[in-house]
Amino acid sequence: MFSWQKHRDGRGRILLCFLLGLLWGTLTAQIRYSIPEELEKGSFVGNIAKDLGLELQELSQRGARIVSRGKKQHFALSVRSGSLVTADRIDREELCSQGAQCLLNFNVLIEDNLNIYSVEVEITDINDNAPRFRAEKLELKISETTAPGTQLILESAYDPDVGVNSLQGYELSPNHHFSLRVQSGADGIKYPELVLDRALDREKEPTLQIVLSGWDGGEPIRSGTAGILVTVLDGNDNAPVFTQPIYTVNVPENVPQGTTLLTVNATDADEGINSQVRYFLVKIPGKTSQIFQLNSVTGELLTLQNLDYEAAKFYMMEAEAQDGLGLWGRAKIHVTVVDMND
Incomplete structure (x- = not known):
């Protein structure tokens, strides 16, 4: 007996599916609603009993039920109120991304006469998202x-x-x-x-x-x-500048050869290779270039030969500082030789 009943129920379901398949393309009416996204579960969508032309009690008596076309059921029939309500919270962006329209379609089946009603619900967008940058x-x-x-x-x-x-x-x-x-x-x-x-x-x-x-x-x-940090990279837009325009020194004529007389110094406001400074002597008249030497790294002025007050009492030179890409600055050097009782 139990086995026969189970067999009959199975055949009934098969028959119902067959009939639904035949009637699927022959819909007796189409109903359309529109609701905003993110409504609470159980929110009112429309008076489905009225729109189907049924009295409230007929929904259950005539076996009205939703036949969903998708895997998830988003709506439910409220037999007490005769209303179509939301079965869960609906996120438009999750369902339809940024599509111009977001439509959910399903059918309402009236089992006693196998009438099928097509229902379409438009989910309208609400401003529930703020613009976001990929990185803050x-x-x-x-x-x-x-x-x-x-x-x-x-x-x-x-x-x-x-x-x-x-x-x-x-x-x-x-x-x-x-x-x-x-x-x-x-x-x-x-x-x-x-x-x-x-x-x-x-x-x-x-x-x-x-x-x-x-x-x-x-x-x-x-x-x-999004916060933007702008890091300004150095360009060689600054020339070296000496710490003073004129360097002066009084030197006894008997200082040993190789003596450091003074040190010039220049700075460059740039950074990296653009700030690295080297020193040179320029505009050296006569034999001066054979008597003095400027260290290109330290800026020290050295004597290459012995000085002689009787030969020359005063020397005037010009020092140049160059940075890594060729910008330069200049300063004067005045060396006064002091007579000794030689």
């Missing part, structure tokens, strides 16, 4: 010799909402060097570009901090930000 902190490295007008493409923000709730524009925090330009691509995505308006100077500002904001057009407006 961006870093740019720009040479201080970069010409004003140069454009630097920045990463776009992403907002999974659609329409007016999606990303609408960008804004740059106030600063003295950069402005913002926004380009729209063929795909409709807005791309921010950083434009250099005013030349950079690493020696004055080695780094700059600015903030890029992306905002949507929802109600209320939502926004996301």
